[in-house]
Each structure stands twice: as C-alpha cells, then as structure tokens.
Amino acid sequence: xxxxxxxxxxxxxxxxxxxxxxxxxxxxxxxxxxxxxxxxxxxxxxxxxxxxxxxxxxxxxxxxxxxxxxxxxxxxxxxxxxxxxxxxxxxxxxxxxxxxxxxxxxxxxxxxxxxxxxxxxxxxxxxxxxxxxxxxxxxxxxxxxxxxxxxxxxxxxxxxxxxxxxxxxxxxxxxxxxxxxxxxxxxxxxxxxxxxxxxxxxxxxxxxxxxxxxxxxxxxxxxxxxxxxxxxxxxxxxxxxxxxxxxxxxxxxxxxxxxxxxxxxxxxxxxxxxxxxxxxxxxxxxxxxxxxxxxxxxxxxxxxxxxxxxxxxxxxxxxxxxxxxxxxxxxxxxxxxxxxxxxxxxxxxxxxxxxxxxxxxxxxxxxxxxxxxxxxxxxxxxxxxxxxxxxxxxxxxxxxxxxxxxxxxxxxxxxxxx
Numbered sequence: 001x002x003x004x005x006x007x008x009x010x011x012x013x014x015x016x017x018x019x020x021x022x023x024x025x026x027x028x029x030x031x032x033x034x035x036x037x038x039x040x041x042x043x044x045x046x047x048x049x050x051x052x053x054x055x056x057x058x059x060x061x062x063x064x065x066x067x068x069x070x071x072x073x074x075x076x077x078x079x080x081x082x083x084x085x086x087x088x089x090x091x092x093x094x095x096x097x098x099x100x101x102x103x104x105x106x107x108x109x110x111x112x113x114x115x116x117x118x119x120x121x122x123x124x125x126x127x128x129x130x131x132x133x134x135x136x137x138x139x140x141x142x143x144x145x146x147x148x149x150x151x152x153x154x155x156x157x158x159x160x161x162x163x164x165x166x167x168x169x170x171x172x173x174x175x176x177x178x179x180x181x182x183x184x185x186x187x188x189x190x191x192x193x194x195x196x197x198x199x200x201x202x203x204x205x206x207x208x209x210x211x212x213x214x215x216x217x218x219x220x221x222x223x224x225x226x227x228x229x230x231x232x233x234x235x236x237x238x239x240x241x242x243x244x245x246x247x248x249x250x251x252x253x254x255x256x257x258x259x260x261x262x263x264x265x266x267x268x269x270x271x272x273x274x275x276x277x278x279x280x281x282x283x284x285x286x287x288x289x290x291x292x293x294x295x296x297x298x299x300x301x302x303x304x305x306x307x308x309x310x311x312x313x314x315x316x317x318x319x320x321x322x323x324x325x326x327x328x329x330x331x332x333x334x335x336x337x338x339x340x341x342x343x344x345x346x347x348x349x350x351x352x353x354x355x356x357x358x359x360x361x362x363x364x365x366x367x368x369x370x371x372x373x374x375x376x377x378x379x380x381x382x383x384x385x386x387x388x389x390x391x392x393x394x395x396x397x398x399x400x401x402x403x404x405x406x407x408x409x410x411x412x413x414x415x416x417x418x
Contacts, residue, residue, distance in 0.1 A: 006136060014363070014382035022376045033406040034316075035393040038176060038248075045306065046397055049139045050298040054288035055108060055255070066284040069275045070267075071099025071259070075286045077291035079259045083244070085296075086218070089230060098271050099286060103215050103245045103258035105279035108133060109270040110161055110211050110241050110260070114168055115139050119206075122162050123170040124154040126177050126383030126390075130170045142166075151180035151264050151334055153345065153392075156189035163197050167206050172213035173227070174220060174338030177383045177392035179314070181220065181337045184227045191233040198239060200208045209266075210240045215258075215338035217372040218249035218303055221311045224337040236264045240293065241270075248340070251306065251396075257281045257289045310340055314397035315402060320407045329414055340394045344377065349388040351417035359417070362388045373409040404418040 018036050025032055025393045046052075070076065076093035083089045100106050107129070115121060117138035123130035125143035134141030141164050146152045153175060163169075171190075173182040189309055191210075210229055217226040229236045245258030258281065260270065274280065281289075290300065316335035321333040321344055330347035349365050352358050359365040362379035370376045375393040395403070 002004045003024055005139075006348060008325040008403075010135065011132070015378055018366065018370070018376060018378060018382075024211065025370070025374075030374060031402075032370070033398050034382040034401050035189040035395065035403075036378050037397060038394050039253050040251040040340075040396040041398070045250045045309065045396060046321065047255065048250055048292065048298060048302040050295055050383065051068050051246075051252065051255070052252060053291040054291045055285055055320075056361045058116075058284035061287075063284040063287045065283060067099070067280050068284055070271045071097070071281070072290060075099055075257075075259075078290045079261070082293050082413070083242075083261065087226070087228060089228070089229060089242075090251065091261040091263075092264070093170050094211060097259060097261045098267050098274065099281055100252075100258050100260070101275045101279045101281045102244050102247055103213070103257040103260070104129075105256055105274055105277060106243050106245075106260035106270065107211065107213065109134075109273040109277075109279075110194055110266075111139075111168070112273050113266055113269040114206075114209055116167075119409065120162070120165055121164050121168045121170065122159060123384075124152070124158070124175075124245055125151060125411055126129075126380045126387075127170065127172060128383060131175075131384050140315040148334070148343075148390070150186075151337075152178045153180055153182055153186060155186060155236040156193050159190060160193060163193060166197075166208055168209050168211055169194060169211070170211045172342075173216075174216040176213075176216070176242065176339060177341055177378065178221075178334065178343045178379065179336050179339045179341035180343065182227055184232065186390055187227055188230065188232045191236055193228045193231060194229075194239065195235055207239050211243065212240055213243040215244055217244065219307060220308060221307065221314075221336060226338070232282040241266055249306075250292075250302065255285050255289070257285050264307070272363070283389040283395070310395060311336065313398070313400045314340070314342050316400040317344075317393055317403050318397065324407070324411060327411075329411070331414070338397045339393050342395070344391045344393050345389050346377075346391060346414075347389045348414060349418050354416055362391070366391065369410065369413060373406060373413040 009288045076097045080093040122138045122142050124146050229240050241262035247253045324331050332345035334343040380390045
C-alpha cells in the first residue's frame with residue numbers, strides 16, 4: 001500500500017523499543033529499575049492533591065464541553081501571573097498565551113507556524129524529538145554536536161557556524177535528556193549572537209526565532225537557577241516562543257495541560273494550528289489547573305516537597321555511579337542540575353560478554369544491562385548523537401530504594417565484561 005513519503009521514512013522511537021523490552025520482562029515477573037521513560041509513576045509521584053480535587057470538582061460541575069480555542073481565560077490569566085511571579089516575564093493572557101493538550105502540540109505548532117520545507121533548523125545533539133519535527137516538515141535540520149565538558153549544553157561557538165540563514169534555533173533548559181542547564185553567561189552569548197543575526201537581516205527575510213522549551217524550569221536543584229532568553233535580553237521578546245506546562249513540574253503528564261507564550265503574531269497562528277489539530281487540553285483539567293495555579297501556597301508546598309524527592313532519587317543514582325567510578329569502573333556521571341534526568345557514562349561499548357558476544361553499539365550494551373542487571377537506561381543515540389558512551393537515566397518511575405538495589409547487579413555485569 002502506498003503511503004506518504006513522510007510516513008514511509010519516519011523513524012520509530014528507540015525509547016519505545018526499549019520500553020517494549022522492559023514491559024516484556026515485567027510481564028515475566030522480573031523486577032526492573034525502569035530509568036527509561038520521562039514520566040512519573042503515580043504511586044511514587046502523585047499529582048498535587050489540590051489539583052486532583054479541583055479536577056473532580058470541574059467534572060462534577062459539568063465542565064465537559066469544548067474549551068475556547070486558545071484555552072480557558074482563567075487559566076491563561078493565571079499562567080500569566082505564574083510566569084510573571086516565577087520569571088518576571090510579562091505576557092498578555094488575551095493575545096500572547098496559548099493552552100494545549102500538553103506541550104508537544106505547542107512545539108509542533110511552533111514548527112508549523114515558522115518553518116517551510118527546506119528552512120534551516122538548528123538544535124543541539126543530544127536533544128529530544130527535534131529531528132522528528134524537522135522530518136515532518138521537510139526542513140533542513142542541523143544537529144549540532146555538544147561536549148560533556150560543557151555538560152552537553154550548546155555554546156555560542158558550537159552554534160555560530162550554522163546561524164547564517166537559519167529560521168529556528170530549538171533550545172531546552174533544563175535539557176532533556178541530560179538534566180543539565182544553561183548558565184546565564186552561556187545563554188547570553190547565544191542570545192547576543194541571535195540578536196546580531198536578526199539585526200543584519202533584511203526586512204523581507206524571516207528572522208531567526210528561538211523555540212525555548214522550559215518544561216522543566218521549576219525542577220532545578222541547589223545553586224542552579226533557571227534562566228531564559230527574554231530575561232537576559234529583552235530585545236529577543238519578538239523572536240522567542242516559550243514552551244511550558246504542568247506535565248513535569250506537577251508530575252501531571254496525563255493531565256495534558258501545556259502552555260506556550262510568545263509574540264502575538266506567532267501565537268495567533270499557533271492557535272489556529274492547534275485548533276485545526278483539535279489538540280486542546282480538556283476543559284475540566286483547564287478549569288482545575290487555573291484554580292491550582294491560583295492557590296500559590298499549594299503550588300509552593302508541592303514543588304518544595306516534589307523537588308526534594310526527585311533530587312533524592314537523582315543523588316542516589318549519581319552517588320552510586322561516582323562510587324563505582326572511584327572503585328575503578330569506566331563510568332561517570334554529571335551532577336544533577338534540573339529536570340528528572342541524570343547523564344551517565346558507561347564506557348563499555350566494544351567489550352565482550354562471557355558468552356563471547358561483542359557489545360559493539362550503545363544499544364547492544366544497554367539491552368545487555370537490561371537483561372542482566374535489570375536496570376534500563378536510554379543511550380544518547382536515541383537523542384540524535386553518535387556518542388557511544390553516554391546514557392539518560394530518568395528517575396520519575398523508579399524510587400531511590402529501587403535504584404540502590406540494582407547497583408550491585410550493575411557492578412557485577414560491568415565486572416564480567418572483557
């Protein structure tokens with residue numbers, strides 16, 4: 001059967017393939033430390049009780065018809081207050097804020113609103129899903145390699161060779177898959193470069209826009225503080241589209257309430273695109289989310305406790321990997337800064353198992369660890385990089401106790417590789 005060229009060439013998700021292996025093992029009764037999916041086990045990380053109560057109230061109040069195309073006004077109002085309180089940003093709830101069913105439709109709508117076939121899109125490698133959005137639009141994607149010594153965050157020097165003639169720069173901080181973040185200095189250099197590029201363009205040329213995915217902005221740890229382009233350089237306000245929502249900061253991935261904000265002329269087109277897709281967040285969840293954001297005490301209490309629990313799991317895994325490193329194993333990890341991810345180095349690709357199998361790819365090594373150490377990670381190859389040593393670990397669906405229990409098995413497996 002003939003399908004579209006996009007459908008025939010669309011690549012499947014390596015993460016889903018790994019999840020399939022994990023689910024098969026779980027079905028056999030094997031206890032797996034599942035560090036793959038960027039989601040939360042509701043038994044470990046339930047949504048805020050107040051948000052749950054407000055959702056039930058909204059359904060009991062029959063808030064089950066279509067929401068307005070750009071989202072329930074009360075929610076847009078409280079999103080405006082939330083980003084103003086948290087980041088000092090001022091956006092108009094009537095023209096510059098858009099609600100959708102999670103953040104993914106907003107990212108896709110940003111691409112659709114700005115990108116024509118053949119347009120150049122720049123994004124760091126590793127990063128999440130930009131390669132797929134580029135493919136869907138027939139754009140010219142440039143995955144810019146990043147380095148572990150820069151915490152896998154792109155630098156202005158990394159990006160500079162590709163800026164000329166580009167239409168979109170897709171950035172994310174805290175970054176999926178690494179859990180690392182921009183410093184103010186590092187992001188400022190990038191922003192100044194983007195502004196300089198836009199000032200050099202003619203009136204009939206498309207500007208260079210920044211898609212700034214900050215879905216993990218509320219999940220930062222220690223002295224690491226979230227920063228954004230518009231706060232650093234207000235002149236970039238007309239060129240920056242923010243992607244955000246409740247999915248990660250409130251452990252509410254299944255509630256499906258995302259919000260984006262940016263210049264009115266772009267948001268208005270994104271509104272039409274989201275409407276044509278029917279990618280609205282359910283009205284009851286929108287009404288409930290508005291009430292929850294209004295309840296500042298409940299928001300602050302949840303975030304304080306949630307961040308402590310997430311950090312405890314991340315620290316447990318980080319400390320365990322560093323202990324293995326200190327014992328002489330070829331492993332390493334980058335200090336957790338934000339999000340729910342830890343970047344782990346397993347320098348064992350090319351090693352041979354006791355059965356004589358050569359683990360010559362990061363995927364093979366990963367599946368061997370899944371099967372023998374019962375610990376599941378995601379290689380960075382799933383995020384657009386060819387680096388063979390680095391892996392993402394997500395702690396949203398795995399307790400610190402579970403993580404700790406699997407380290408001896410990991411140690412045994414790594415010791416057996418020659």
